[in-house]
Amino acid sequence: MSFLRAENLTGGYGGPPILNGCTIEVDRGRIAVIVGPNGAGKSTAMKAVLGMLRLTSGRVMLDGRDITALPPQARIRAGMGFVPQTENVFPTLTVFENLQMGALLRKDAIGDTLDEIFALFPILADKRHQPAGQLSGGQRQQLAVGRALMTRPSVLLLDEPTAGVSPNVMDELFDKITRIAAQGLAVLMVEQNAAGALEIADTGFVLVQGANRFTGTGRELLADPDTRRSFLGGRA
Amino acid sequence: MTDILNGLVHLTSMLILPGLAYGSQLALGALGVTLIFGVLRFSSFAHAEGLSLGTALTILITLWLQGMGVSLGVLPTALLGMLLAMPLLALVFIGTDRALYRHFRRINARPEVFMIVSAGVMLIMNGVIRLVIGTDGRDFEDGERFIVTARGFRDWSGLAEPLVLKTSQMLTIGLAVLAMACLFRFLNRTRAGRSMRAYADNRNLALLSGVDPDRIVRLTWVLVAVLSVLAGVLFGLDKGYRPFVYQQLLLPMFAAAVVGGLGSPVGAVVGSMIVAFSELALTFAWKKALTYLLPAGLAPDGMMQLLSTEYKFAVSFLILVIVLLVRPAGLYGKAAR
Numbered sequence: 113m114s115f116l117r118a119e120n121l122t123g124g125y126g127g128p129p130i131l132n133g134c135t136i137e138v139d140r141g142r143i144a145v146i147v148g149p150n151g152a153g154k155s156t157a158m159k160a161v162l163g164m165l166r167l168t169s170g171r172v173m174l175d176g177r178d179i180t181a182l183p184p185q186a187r188i189r190a191g192m193g194f195v196p197q198t199e200n201v202f203p204t205l206t207v208f209e210n211l212q213m214g215a216l217l218r219k220d221a222i223g224d225t226l227d228e229i230f231a232l233f234p235i236l237a238d239k240r241h242q243p244a245g246q247l248s249g250g251q252r253q254q255l256a257v258g259r260a261l262m263t264r265p266s267v268l269l270l271d272e273p274t275a276g277v278s279p280n281v282m283d284e285l286f287d288k289i290t291r292i293a294a295q296g297l298a299v300l301m302v303e304q305n306a307a308g309a310l311e312i313a314d315t316g317f318v319l320v321q322g323a324n325r326f327t328g329t330g331r332e333l334l335a336d337p338d339t340r341r342s343f344l345g346g347r348a
Numbered sequence: 349m350t351d352i353l354n355g356l357v358h359l360t361s362m363l364i365l366p367g368l369a370y371g372s373q374l375a376l377g378a379l380g381v382t383l384i385f386g387v388l389r390f391s392s393f394a395h396a397e398g399l400s401l402g403t404a405l406t407i408l409i410t411l412w413l414q415g416m417g418v419s420l421g422v423l424p425t426a427l428l429g430m431l432l433a434m435p436l437l438a439l440v441f442i443g444t445d446r447a448l449y450r451h452f453r454r455i456n457a458r459p460e461v462f463m464i465v466s467a468g469v470m471l472i473m474n475g476v477i478r479l480v481i482g483t484d485g486r487d488f489e490d491g492e493r494f495i496v497t498a499r500g501f502r503d504w505s506g507l508a509e510p511l512v513l514k515t516s517q518m519l520t521i522g523l524a525v526l527a528m529a530c531l532f533r534f535l536n537r538t539r540a541g542r543s544m545r546a547y548a549d550n551r552n553l554a555l556l557s558g559v560d561p562d563r564i565v566r567l568t569w570v571l572v573a574v575l576s577v578l579a580g581v582l583f584g585l586d587k588g589y590r591p592f593v594y595q596q597l598l599l600p601m602f603a604a605a606v607v608g609g610l611g612s613p614v615g616a617v618v619g620s621m622i623v624a625f626s627e628l629a630l631t632f633a634w635k636k637a638l639t640y641l642l643p644a645g646l647a648p649d650g651m652m653q654l655l656s657t658e659y660k661f662a663v664s665f666l667i668l669v670i671v672l673l674v675r676p677a678g679l680y681g682k683a684a685r
Contacts, residue, residue: 204549
């Protein structure tokens with residue numbers, strides 16, 4: 113079984129179910145991307161993995177342990193790092209303080225982790241004393257990822273990390289995400305920029321109406337004319 | 349030369365020292381307003397009554413201490429009473445939160461609902477204060493009242509104008525600076541303070557990061573209680589305790605917090621000084637100062653007082669209206685950043 117496996121997820125926000133039995137999984141060192149049309153339940157699936165959603169059925173397994181009953185905070189303690197799509201930094205806190213807040217759950221010294229994050233995102237080291245609200249969109253996303261990495265998670269969940277950033281910055285972010293995965297983390301992300309994300313993905317999950325439609329490696333999905341036409345911007 | 353010195357001494361004694369003291373008192377109050385707004389996200393109409401209740405408790409404790417023969421010598425005994433009143437007021441605030449505000453936080457009520465609830469709290473506290481200590485004014489300053497007396501200064505300097513420095517003014521300015529330094533250090537340098545600012549900044553992300561919301565709320569009320577007792581007692585030592593006067597502090601405190609930008613502690617301090625000095629300068633009779641400082645031919649005939657002192661609240665109100673029209677986020681507010 114994969115390191116992180118969310119299977120048969122069913123549920124929603126109290127109204128009609130948004131997820132209808134989808135299954136998503138990813139191993140350490142791999143990148144999985146959830147793509148699909150608007151309203152397919154991509155972000156909702158990720159929220160379910162994090163425990164921000166009441167499931168009517170299905171379960172979430174992390175490293176062989178059933179964490180379905182855990183609230184989001186406990187899942188973060190168990191090794192999940194989460195980068196929300198918006199409002200993912202503390203704007204009046206400095207870059208450094210944002211990273212410190214990311215490590216709030218840790219009781220040990222955080223110096224080594226800080227060094228790793230500054231090595232991965234050198235811009236954060238330069239701007240460490242600036243309020244996060246003054247960063248550009250791309251820098252802010254890097255800070256948000258850095259903040260999530262402060263707990264030294266084994267799984268990184270990214271909700272549309274490239275939303276609203278320029279194409280250059282997008283490529284840079286994807287490059288960093290590849291490097292993060294290479295360090296042995298399981299990376300799961302939801303992406304609107306499906307084509308770009310599938311380039312770096314080991315696995316792509318195409319969701320339609322809260323259920324799995326296609327699953328394959330990123331290359332397979334990119335090569336498949338059906339998927340391309342339906343979900344990747346129609347440039348078949 | 350003597351004229352200029354006389355003029356400066358007159359201004360220092362009658363405008364600058366009282367302004368700094370009043371500004372410090374407002375700042376301690378406005379910091380409470382801005383903390384509640386920043387962390388708990390509502391405007392507490394009960395804030396002035398909190399100052400009043402804190403002062404009333406201090407007075408009762410001080411009377412009890414004095415009855416037991418406790419005294420601080422040249423310093424007012426209320427400084428000791430104040431330390432005991434702080435935890436009591438914190439308990440009152442936390443109790444109020446448990447009984448009322450917590451419920452509305454749980455159902456995710458809008459800020460306006462909280463505001464109305466706080467208006468109810470204001471009325472209740474107002475009644476409790478009347479029951480506990482009555483509505484009469486009280487003077488509770490003991491110890492040495494002046495550091496520099498009018499006669500002492502005149503004899504020493506030979507100037508016609510006296511410089512007066514009251515113990516309460518000196519205490520106010522000193523304790524306010526100390527309290528603010530501690531507060532800013534706490535907010536910026538400690539883990540709990542950082543968590544508090546993070547919670548104010550982005551509640552959801554703070555919760556995900558592992559911040560305990562109940563602890564932050566309790567901590568906020570404790571800080572607000574300490575600041576309220578300080579503000580109320582220092583104001584009372586300076587000008588006497590009158591429940592009705594304390595009620596009227598709500599407007600200048602809010603004006604100060606809004607001028608600085610609600611939610612910004614630095615803004616609250618700067619805003620308080622702006623409000624305090626505007627209020628005093630516009631209701632100050634400038635005749636004497638101008639007579640000293642201007643060439644003889646230009647000395648004014650009238651009082652040179654722009655507004656009668658009864659209109660001092662109009663000044664706060666005017667400042668509030670102007671800021672809301674021109675720069676609603678205030679000097680250090682979020683939108684201005």
